[in-house]
Amino acid sequence: MGTILIKGAQIVTMNPNEEVLIGDLLIEDNRIKEIASSIDVTADRIIEAGGRALLPGFIQTHIHLCQTLFRGRADDLELMDWLRKRIWPLEAAHDEESVYYSALLGLGELIASGTTTILDMETVHHTESAFQAIAQSGIRALSGKVMMDHGDEVPLPLQETTADSLQQSVALLEKWNGFGGGRIQYAFCPRFVVSCTEELLTEVRDLSAQYNVKVHTHASENRGEIELVENERGMRNVVYLDHIGLANQRLILAHCVWLSEEEKEIIRKRDVKVTHCPGSNMKLSSGIADIPDLLNRQVHVGIGADGAPCNNNLDMFQEMRYTALIHKVEHGPTVMDARTVLRMATMGGAEVLGLAKEIGSLEVGKKADLVLLDLNDFHTFPSHEVDIYSRVVYSATRSNVDTVIIDGQIVLENRMVKTIDRGIVLREADLSIARLMKRNKHIS
Secondary structure, eight states, rough: OOOEEEEEEEEEEETOOOOEEEEEEEEEEEEEEEEESOOOOOHHHHHETTTTTTEEEEEEEEGGGGGGGGTSOOOOOOOIIIIIIHHHHHHHHHOHHHHHHHHHHHHHHHHTTEEEEEEOOOSSSSSHHHHHHHHHTTEEEEEOOEEEOOOOOOGGGGOOOOOHHHHHHHHHHHHTTTBBTTTTTEEEEEEEEEEEOHHHHHHHHHHHHHHHHEEEESOOOOHHHHHHHHHHHHHOHHHHOOOOOOOTTTTTEEEESOHHHHHHHHHHTTTOEEEOHHHHHTTOOOOOHHHHHHHTOOOOOEEEEGGGGSOOOOOOHHHHHHHHHHTTHOOOOOTHHHHHHHHIIIIIIIHHHTTTTTTTOOOOOOOOEEEEEOOGGGOOOOTTOOHHHIIIIIIIOGGGEEEETTTEEEEETTEEEEOOOOOHHHHHHHHHHHHHHTTTTTTO
């Protein structure tokens, strides 16, 4: 892979001491070799940072790449109507090519806005296409086929048997888990309790332990969803997941907006991880998760944009700003300060994914996943003695992302993604959604 030397950067390490320094960073192959005030070596590539901010790449812990094509097609709906009237019918219409371009469209946006690692949940079919797109893009990812063997008002193409769901998931895991030197990992992705039989969930519990991989699902996003689970399973979401033994350190729950005190304690005691999706939760009118309380309980919490049709962007800058602001309304101005939020977007995400020893901070020996921000712009000035965390979380936008390096490879340079052909993807995305809409003529 060679060596890359970044010189004269404002290095925001996010290491345990949260050091910020002006200096150089050396990458050898796919890892950080040295960080110092000055490094004088011969490198294959030298990047003169000129005081630009160098950060760990952002880590988004809940994404649906398969839904990027549906951006703007499911606005102004609450969760269950959003799923039943728009998302499920559109996912049912997907083919291999449309999943591929949906994924590339999302991946281009993610990389261009500084995200270097994602936890992605796909749809029932054609997950191979999404993995191919992930591999091509260069992003670091955990991803998996969505699992749905139960539920009302589910389109026929999304209905699967328990056996088929498990068999297909294991086949994908055995092919893709560890791909690219470990850059891609598999995660079992049962959609949510509403869509899954107990047999499926308990088999996933056992397979997760057998293969030592994560389980990612939605939980307690919406009060209507919780009511459905209570009516059918006789208990609330997280209580039920604990009852069947799925609540453990490998489980990652998206949303967790409506948690009872008992559920919060289960999450804490079982070391269940949580991903906060403020943009999605507001747009679907689901509510605001009590993230300050979860953090006070030492729960590991990451941030995710969710999907393009419920956000409608996959931009971590936007999600960081939401995370910092919405909790102040109830908890006061000092809660969720910029430093806390930036940590959630970097090391916090790494902890959620079980990758804290590899990514999430700029430290010698860690994987070289970095973002260079050019903060020399109207909306980020003045800079004199302004806290760097404040500048990044409250002022910066995706337009400030200059360079992105993932696994030691430059994947975005001068604000241009190098691994994805923008023109082809934009054209094919439009052709793909037009094809899907023809298959679902009743969707406007």
